[in-house]
Amino acid sequence: MRDAESPIRLSEYRPPDYLIDEIALVFSLEPQATIVAARSHVRRQADGVTPLVLDGKRLELQSVSIDGQPLTTEQYSVTPELLTIHAPPASFRLDVVTRINPAANTHLEGLYMSGGRFCTQCEAEGFRAITYSLDRPDVLARYAVRIEAAKEQYPTLLSNGNLVEHGGMENGRHFAVWVDPHPKPSYLFALVAGKFDAITDSFKTRSGREVLLGIHVDPGDAPRALYAMDALKRSMKWDEDVFGREYDLDLFNIVAVRDFNFGAMENKGLNIFNSSLILADADTATDADFEAIEAVVGHEYFHNWTGNRITCRDWFQLCLKEGLTVYREQEFSADQRSRATQRIKDVKRLRARQFAEDAGPLAHPVRPNQYQKIDNFYTATVYEKGGEVIRLLKRMIGADAFKRGMDLYFERRDGTASTVEDFIACFAETSGRDLSGFMRWYEQAGTPAVKARGVYDAEARTYHLTISQRVPATPGQPEKKPPPIALQIGLITQDGERLTTQLETESVAHEEHHVVLDQTQHTFRFSGVAKPPIPAIARGFSAPITIDDGLSVEERLAQMAHDPDPFTRWEAGQSIARAMMLGQTSTPAAALATALGRELDRAQEDSAFAALALRLPELSELILASDKPDPDRLYAAREALRREIATALRERLEPLARAKSETPFSASADAAGRRALKSAALDLLAALGAEQTDTFLAAYQNSTGMGETIAALEALGAAGSGEFQAALDEFYERWKANPLVIDKWFAVQAAAPREDAMARVEKLRSHPDFELRNPNRVRALAAAFAMRNPRAFHAADGSGYRFVARLAADIDAMNPALASRLLTPFESWRRFDSVRQGHAKAELERLAALPTLSKNAREMVERTLA
Ligand code: PHE
Ligand code: ZN
Numbered sequence: 001m002r003d004a005e006s007p008i009r010l011s012e013y014r015p016p017d018y019l020i021d022e023i024a025l026v027f028s029l030e031p032q033a034t035i036v037a038a039r040s041h042v043r044r045q046a047d048g049v050t051p052l053v054l055d056g057k058r059l060e061l062q063s064v065s066i067d068g069q070p071l072t073t074e075q076y077s078v079t080p081e082l083l084t085i086h087a088p089p090a091s092f093r094l095d096v097v098t099r100i101n102p103a104a105n106t107h108l109e110g111l112y113m114s115g116g117r118f119c120t121q122c123e124a125e126g127f128r129a130i131t132y133s134l135d136r137p138d139v140l141a142r143y144a145v146r147i148e149a150a151k152e153q154y155p156t157l158l159s160n161g162n163l164v165e166h167g168g169m170e171n172g173r174h175f176a177v178w179v180d181p182h183p184k185p186s187y188l189f190a191l192v193a194g195k196f197d198a199i200t201d202s203f204k205t206r207s208g209r210e211v212l213l214g215i216h217v218d219p220g221d222a223p224r225a226l227y228a229m230d231a232l233k234r235s236m237k238w239d240e241d242v243f244g245r246e247y248d249l250d251l252f253n254i255v256a257v258r259d260f261n262f263g264a265m266e267n268k269g270l271n272i273f274n275s276s277l278i279l280a281d282a283d284t285a286t287d288a289d290f291e292a293i294e295a296v297v298g299h300e301y302f303h304n305w306t307g308n309r310i311t312c313r314d315w316f317q318l319c320l321k322e323g324l325t326v327y328r329e330q331e332f333s334a335d336q337r338s339r340a341t342q343r344i345k346d347v348k349r350l351r352a353r354q355f356a357e358d359a360g361p362l363a364h365p366v367r368p369n370q371y372q373k374i375d376n377f378y379t380a381t382v383y384e385k386g387g388e389v390i391r392l393l394k395r396m397i398g399a400d401a402f403k404r405g406m407d408l409y410f411e412r413r414d415g416t417a418s419t420v421e422d423f424i425a426c427f428a429e430t431s432g433r434d435l436s437g438f439m440r441w442y443e444q445a446g447t448p449a450v451k452a453r454g455v456y457d458a459e460a461r462t463y464h465l466t467i468s469q470r471v472p473a474t475p476g477q478p479e480k481k482p483p484p485i486a487l488q489i490g491l492i493t494q495d496g497e498r499l500t501t502q503l504e505t506e507s508v509a510h511e512e513h514h515v516v517l518d519q520t521q522h523t524f525r526f527s528g529v530a531k532p533p534i535p536a537i538a539r540g541f542s543a544p545i546t547i548d549d550g551l552s553v554e555e556r557l558a559q560m561a562h563d564p565d566p567f568t569r570w571e572a573g574q575s576i577a578r579a580m581m582l583g584q585t586s587t588p589a590a591a592l593a594t595a596l597g598r599e600l601d602r603a604q605e606d607s608a609f610a611a612l613a614l615r616l617p618e619l620s621e622l623i624l625a626s627d628k629p630d631p632d633r634l635y636a637a638r639e640a641l642r643r644e645i646a647t648a649l650r651e652r653l654e655p656l657a658r659a660k661s662e663t664p665f666s667a668s669a670d671a672a673g674r675r676a677l678k679s680a681a682l683d684l685l686a687a688l689g690a691e692q693t694d695t696f697l698a699a700y701q702n703s704t705g706m707g708e709t710i711a712a713l714e715a716l717g718a719a720g721s722g723e724f725q726a727a728l729d730e731f732y733e734r735w736k737a738n739p740l741v742i743d744k745w746f747a748v749q750a751a752a753p754r755e756d757a758m759a760r761v762e763k764l765r766s767h768p769d770f771e772l773r774n775p776n777r778v779r780a781l782a783a784a785f786a787m788r789n790p791r792a793f794h795a796a797d798g799s800g801y802r803f804v805a806r807l808a809a810d811i812d813a814m815n816p817a818l819a820s821r822l823l824t825p826f827e828s829w830r831r832f833d834s835v836r837q838g839h840a841k842a843e844l845e846r847l848a849a850l851p852t853l854s855k856n857a858r859e860m861v862e863r864t865l866a
Contacts, residue, residue: 005855007370010316017046017053018088020134020141021183027111029118029149029193031103034111035062037095038131040141044090054083054096054132055125057110061132062097083132098131105129106773106814114259115218117194118154119272123265124315124374127186137312138417140183147193148175154193156216160184160268162250180268182248183415185311190267192255197222201229203236205246211236216255217278224279227290227667228254228297235298238332243406245305254278254297258739261775261817262378264296266303273300276740276776282665284741286707287672294336299329305410313417315374319366319442320420322378323386330387337669340566341608347541347567348612350388353380355447355546356624360827361864363445363474367420372859375817381445388544389441393424395486395542396438396516397431404430437518440483445474448485448545450517452537456529463491463501463529467537468521469545475866484518488542488565491526491533494555496562499533501526511564512539534558539565553579553587560595570612573599577616578625581637589641593648600652608673614680616642619753620790628833631791635753642687649684656681657695657715661704672707679711686718693721700727710744717752724752739776742769746780750789757792758799761785765807772811775818782807786825793825794832798839801826805843808857809850816854823847823860841865 019042026037042052061078064071066088076085083096105112110129111120120126128135145159151174157166161180168174196216203211213232215225232254239245249269260274277296280289306328307321334342357363357380366386368377394402405427413422420442428435449472454465467487471480490512491499502509504525515524526533534555538547551559559572576592579585596614603610619638623629646653656678662671682699685692696719700712713731716724728749735741746769749760764770764781771777786793786804793800804822812819829840847853848861 005372007372008374010314010367010369013314013316015045016134016136016139017044017050018134019043019045020139022144023141024144024146025131026146027148027191029102029147029154031113031118032101034100034102034118035097036100036131037097038133040094040096040133042088042092042094044088049087052085052088052094054085055128055135056081056083056098056132057125057129058100059083059129059132060099062099063095064097065095066092068093068095096132100130107817108259108261108775108815109817111191112259114257115194116153117196117257118149118192119194119255119257120189120191120267121261121265121272122189122267123187125187127189130189133186135186136314137185137187138314140185140311140415140417142183143178143180143189145178145180145189145191146175147178147191148173149193153195156192156194156196156198158190158192158216158253158255158270160188160190160270162269180249182268182309184268184308185417188266188268188308188311190265190270190272192216192270192272195219196255199225199229201233203233203247203252205236206240207246209246209250211247211249212251214251214253215278216253217275218256218258221256221275221279224281224284225256227280227285228273228278228293231294231297232301234294234336235301235332238298238335239302239305239328242331242335243305243328243410245410247304248309252301254300258776259774261815263292264300266300266307268304268308271300273297274776276743279740280667282667282705284706284735284738286705286710286744287667287675288707290667290672291333291337295329295333298332299325302328302332309415310409310413311417313419315371315377316367316369317419318374318377319382319386319389320418320423322383323366323388324390324423326383326387327390330391338606338608338673340606341612341673343540343567344570344609344612346384346387350380350384350544351624352618352620354384354544356620357381357824357827358385358445358447358474359472359624361475361830361866362824362827362860365443365445365477367442369443373820373856375856376820376859385544392441392486392543393427393435393438395488395514396484397427397433401427401431437481437484440481444471444480444483445477446471446480448483448543449548450485450537450545451548451550452535453550454533454535456532458532461527461529463526463533463535464523465489465526465535465537466521466523467517469517470520475863482518482520484516485543485545487513487515487517487537488539489513489515489524490536490539490563490565490568491529492536492558492562492564493531494534494558496558497531498564499529499531501529501533536563536565536568539563540567541571551575553585553591557591557595561598566609570609573613574617577641578622580641581617581622581634582625583637589644590648592641593645596645597649597652600649603677606673607677608669611673611676611680614677614684616645620787623790623794623828623831626831629831630833631794632796635791639687642684646684646687650688653681653685654695657685658698658702660702661708663704665705675705675707678708682711682715683718686715689719690721692719693723696721697723697727706741706744710748713748714752717748717754720754724754736769739774743776743780746770746777747784747788750781750784753789753791757785757789758795758803761792761803765803773814775815778807778811778818778822782822783825786822794836796835798836798843801829801836801840801843805847809847809853812850812854812857813852816856819854820856820860823857823864826864829864 022041024039028035109126147157157176159178166176256275256278264273408426452467556572599613622634696715703709808819808822
């Protein structure tokens with residue numbers, strides 16, 4: 001059962017023996033037999049003669065020659081995975097011709113077909129499935145790409161950089177030549193060929209360069225790409241305004257494809273997107289879709305500087321581009337929408353995905369130090385925690401030193417393959433600080449658990465707040481050192497007065513104190529404290545930590561009503577709800593209902609915030625917060641509290657839920673906020689059960705946008721309404737021609753917390769529209785089920801585990817990267833009772849015993865079982 005192969009380790013990094021400066025590729029495209037001719041200018045870096053070892057994947061070599069001389073069989077050895085040239089000269093021209101079969105490529109990595117169109121995905125190690133290559137990010141080359149294909153079927157031919165030539169050929173074929181002047185690693189290579197509709201636009205950079213923008217989509221979909229185009233232009237402007245970064249080519253293309261393993265890919269000048277993150281209009285997209293499109297279009301665009309121009313030395317440095325780009329993306333979204341709600345949403349996501357990961361067998365540092373398959377490390381930790389760490393850095397050194405550090409990084413590291421150390425060195429320099437302790441955030445896994453207790457002395461008017469931290473043990477890391485934790489502390493009174501107090505390290509008194517806890521424990525001494533204080537220790541969620549502040553429900557209610565920080569207000573409500581659901585307080589639910597009623601009173605000012613406040617902690621969060629969670633009991637407790645609150649607020653919620661859709665539709669943050677409030681009202685009313693069916697049906701029938709339709713369907717599902725099925729049938733009939741909408745139809749059912757969840761999911765698995773080969777469809781069923789329906793996934797009879805594990809096994813044969821990701825929800829298996837553990841373990845072991853299991857899935861299974 002053990003994988004004999006040893007892992008790849010950060011400590012074993014060695015610079016490449018050879019470099020490639022230039023590469024010219026010629027693609028003769030045919031679905032079943034594409035010929036790729038690669039001409040590389042290779043230069044030795046190592047001292048002395050050493051073999052040139054090129055990576056391959058499922059490749060068939062046609063010919064290989066050096067400086068025009070075909071190699072004899074003694075001069076090289078070849079397998080589908082490796083081409084070794086035993087003793088090449090110090091500098092030479094290498095010609096390699098390979099043959100590949102894109103139509104048979106179900107891995108969606110390398111060159112493959114989606115909907116009859118050619119496209120590529122090369123990150124992390126997909127380029128080697130196209131040609132034998134030095135497929136590692138520290139080998140940067142200039143690319144020239146000639147694409148030849150049948151003109152009729154493949155009128156659009158795209159690659160990175162600028163189009164320099166195109167024209168006709170014999171036999172109904174045509175060609176295009178693309179040249180990318182910027183040296184890049186192979187993972188940023190891209191090629192697209194097929195029939196597309198395009199929308200075009202242009203952007204004038206601040207130095208006056210005119211950039212032609214194109215978004216290429218399936219024929220007929222062009223109008224649905226307008227929002228993405230708008231988001232692209234806003235991204236380009238924002239990066240100039242906020243980071244001083246300008247775009248660097250005359251052309252920027254985005255292509256949307258239906259079959260894609262991830263969200264999107266930042267290939268230089270030619271981003272390739274999952275169509276779910278490009279296509280949107282009022283009829284077919286929810287507000288969450290619009291938000292995600294804006295965020296991901298921004299994210300991929302921002303990679304042009306953080307990832308492409310400055311890339312990673314090796315894959316251990318993945319967070320160098322991903323964490324930083326997530327941070328930039330979140331800042332962009334905050335500036336485009338509302339900073340307060342953006343922060344809350346980012347924290348929710350971090351907690352739901354990254355905290356869960358950090359607390360289980362898959363925990364790893366933001367910069368992992370070993371891996372079997374790098375594909376398995378595109379994780380919440382690398383991305384989301386990686387983003388938080390940047391935000392934390394900025395808090396610690398201040399906005400000014402941060403800005404100068406970014407500028408220095410862009411200037412100094414431009415055109416290089418860099419490390420986290422290279423990045424941090426820039427900030428150490430601009431801030432004049434020793435940031436060695438900060439590296440713990442990159443090197444240690446586990447979420448620091450912070451505990452805070454205060455002692456107030458009324459006579460002395462002092463307040464002593466003792467804050468300690470502990471980083472839990474994680475796989476391979478039993479012992480931890482304390483990382484520096486930024487705290488943003490504010491004190492208010494029970495009546496909501498903001499206390500101006502002075503820390504012993506401060507020269508004047510403040511309403512808010514920015515401090516860093518860089519030891520295991522420290523006591524912060526405040527003076528001039530006129531009244532008993534209620535401390536908020538991490539306003540704005542100032543660090544990715546868990547907090548035990550020991551506050552009473554009373555105190556939290558005061559925070560909910562009065563703390564100036566929206567995150568703290570939201571968090572206070574969530575904490576009260578969590579304590580009530582977990583049976584940790586005897587305060588009656590009415591107190592929370594009253595407080596939430598007050599949020600409804602001020603919903604006029606910020607409905608998006610009120611909507612977030614009304615959404616009580618998810619079941620998955622309760623599971624994570626319990627020692628030996630019983631999903632059924634927790635579900636019941638959660639519903640009981642929601643029912644009490646819905647009952648108390650019914651008169652206020654019903655009109656919200658029944659409100660007519662606003663017309664015309666606007667995708668603006670304000671309009672989205674009002675819709676979010678309506679959805680939250682529907683969600684809460686669902687706790688009242690089928691008696692509210694009329695409300696949900698009214699919402700369903702009167703809705704004019706997809707977001708409201710889905711919210712109504714979800715409510716019908718969650719309430720156990722008998723009308724759920726009829727609404728689903730009607731929805732299906734209306735939308736069956738639109739795959740992205742049908743994905744939602746699958747997901748709504750898979751996520752519905754109903755008794756019949758398992759039976760539904762089984763039935764959907766054999767629905768004619770279920771496509772094992774399409775990642776969006778697979779995730780709409782399996783990920784929606786395993787992540788959003790924890791009660792069914794963790795069913796005591798093991799049926800949920802069995803379903804997901806067996807589906808993953810079926811998918812593994814064709815798409816290991818997708819299969820492997822489907823297995824992440826198993827990360828929590830050890831938290832449950834022995835019966836559930838037994839079922840989960842049996843499924844995981846069954847997978848491990850499959851001789852054909854992919855390396856991707858095997859690594860996941862073994863780490864999960866370890
Ligand atoms: N680099 C992409 C992003 O985060 C994610 C990705 C990784 C896409 C691997 C495809 C394959 O922007
Ligand atoms: Zn990214």
